[in-house]
Amino acid sequence: MKTVLITGCSSGFGLETAKDFHGRGWRVIATMRTPREDLLPRSDRMRVLPLDVTDPRSISTLIDAAGPIDALVNNAGIGLLNALEGTSMDAARDVFETNTLGTIAMTRAVLPQFRERRSGVIVNVTSSVTLKPLHLLSVYTASKAAVNAFTESLALELEPFNVRVRLVLPGRAPETRFGENARSRMQGGFPEAYRGLVQKVFESWSRSTDPVTHPSDVAEAVWRAVNDPVSPVRLPAGADAVALAAA
Ligand SMILES: NC(=O)c1ccc[n+]([C@@H]2O[C@H](COP(=O)([O-])OP(=O)(O)OC[C@H]3O[C@@H](n4cnc5c(N)ncnc54)[C@H](OP(=O)(O)O)[C@@H]3O)[C@@H](O)[C@H]2O)c1
DSSP states (O other): OOEEEESOOSSHHHHHHHHHHHHTTOEEEEEESSOOTTSSOOOTTEEEEEOOTTOHHHHHHHHHHHOOOSEEEEOOOOOOOSOGGGOOHHHHHHHIIIIIIHHHHHHHHHHHHHHHHTOEEEEEEOOGGGTSOOTTOHHHHHHHHHHHHHHHHHHHHHGGGTEEEEEEEEOOOTTSSHHHHHHGGGTTOOOGGGHHHHHHHHHHHHHOOOOOOOHHHHHHHHHHHHHOTTOOSEEEESHHHHHHHHO
């Protein structure tokens, strides 16, 4: 039986992906900053363990506790919507610490066992905003575009060891807690000079009838990335992301 370790399972895509892999017979290590046993099925194939991807001690404790794994899904991430002038360097660093360096740190932590065993898959969840730029997302997009570039280079480096590295690029998913979680980093508000732009952006979202991404789309794409040895390095997830990738 195979084991997947997923980061950021307290809500959204991570929670859905953990349920999906468990439902398909895998052993799942669902990690959360604040572990909750009540979110996922109770089962001897489901372990909920603490992990903060920005904390090296938390990562090494987790890797010791987890034992051997077959797949790592770097899903944990935070959002930030603001003009650059309204974004503090502390907020920008937080976004890169979690989205970019957290992904790199978790990948480094599992690589020795994957390389030695000559098998393993790493899936990094980025975003369709890296395919088509949107307003007010410069820092967030940069943090995810860096992961795209990191992944594509690393995939070449790990090919000789039979370790696969893949990207899943979800589209906009209003059903998850992502927007709500991002709000805490936007307490300072939007700079006055950008108010008109911000209003236009929010109005266009509220009027939009465009397709969106559902957590099940992301779980399905992660499943494919892990299980299909000939899947492409980039897998868009969700109708909006699939359309963007095809354009
Ligand atoms: N929703 C969208 O529109 C969208 C679109 C494209 C890509 N994405 C990406 O998809 C991924 C999942 O997002 P989501 O929509 O499912 O959002 P979500 O519901 O906010 O879930 C994000 C998860 O990441 C966890 N997390 C945040 N910081 C962490 C840290 N330092 N260490 C460990 N876990 C941490 C959160 O845990 P806590 O409960 O502890 O905060 C939460 O479980 C993210 O990488 C996001 O950037 C989202």
